[in-house]
Amino acid sequence: MQKKLIALAVAGVLAAPLAAQAGVEVYGQARMSLDFSNNDDTAAGFEDKAISITSNKSRLGFKGDEDLGNGLKAMWQFEQEVAFDTSTWGSKKRDSFIGLGGGFGTVLAGRINTPYKNTTQPMDVFASTRGDYNGIMGVVNSNSATFNNRFDNSIQYRSPDISGFKGAIAYSTNYSSDDLPMTTTASDQDAYSLSGSYTQGPLYLTAAYESLNAFTTVPGGTDDATAWKIGGAFTLGGATTIGAIWESADKGGTNNDRDAWYLNVAHKMDAITLKAALAVADKTGGVADTGATQFALGASYALSKTTEAYALYTMVSNDSAAKYTVEGVGGVTGKDVSSFSVGVNHTFSSK
Secondary structure (H helix, E strand, C coil): CHHHHHHHHHHHHHHHHHHHHCCCEEEEEEEEEEEEEECCCCCCCCCCEEEEEEECCCEEEEEEEEEEECCEEEEEEEEEEEECCCCEEEEEECCEEEEEEECCEEEEEEEEECHHHHCCHHHCCCCCCCCCHHHCCCCCCCCCCCCCCEEEEEEEEECCCECCEEEEEEEECCCCCCCCCCCHHHHCCCEEEEEEEEEECCEEEEEEEEEEEEEEEECCEEEEEEEEEEEEEEEECCCEEEEEEEEEEECCCCCCEEEEEEEEEEEEECCEEEEEEEEEECCHHHCCCCCEEEEEEEEEEECCCCEEEEEEEEEEEECCCCCCCCCCCCCCCCCCEEEEEEEEEEEEECC
């Protein structure tokens, strides 16, 4: 096995010049942190505290494009999550597609971030850290996100910028599997997502909607999961950005709907950026004690254009029947979850 890995590494080095000649870009992010986490787990045989080295959605990708003439361009991308803490390749699938672009916009096919996810992701000031807003946003009282995901087996259209307006729509033939053999229930699991946004100077406004068909099993059949959200951000004096998002999500079935909102602020002072965020989930389906609140405070320091160091603290405070959690930490119903992190993020590219 070791000999095979060495051979693959040598082949990669030898292939690098060829990839550069072919216009292939190798890119990615290394995002490592030291985390001190607590989930207040009181179950026998389980720890409630941990110190961990975390690879926060670190990634490696390959992409390229070709000019087809007449304003038309072909493009492709293959990207995987890589775990630098365990040296694991392909720990999670990321955006991978082939597409065509031109004056009409862009059409992509593959596994792709949904418009619902893309439209507010840039507003998450703690993205891909323990303070990520996905602790609450896109989640309905659980340890995993229902929305803010990617669609497998999807085709997506993104419009060009028209006086600050942009739109996107995506359709998945099946967010589970679209291959035969297929059960009758699975055949209904298609999905669609759409978004619109407007950018004008320091102002950004957006709205999005998503439906995952036949998502939840209910007596006599299935029910869809749906969500919609609106958001906006404004930059003051080129240094301070404030943002807000309102989201209404429903996993389908009984008592599986909730509203949530998210507020943040980021203030840049030369190489230092100070950040704060607050997310609140209302009770689920009107059931008492199923809400939660998350806050995050942190600062980053730009060591260069491609490398930053940071420190942050985040906590999710659950009501007695709620089970929200901090990104990357398993939560316990009714218990608070917190994490203090110090880390370094480095972005790299062959171009």
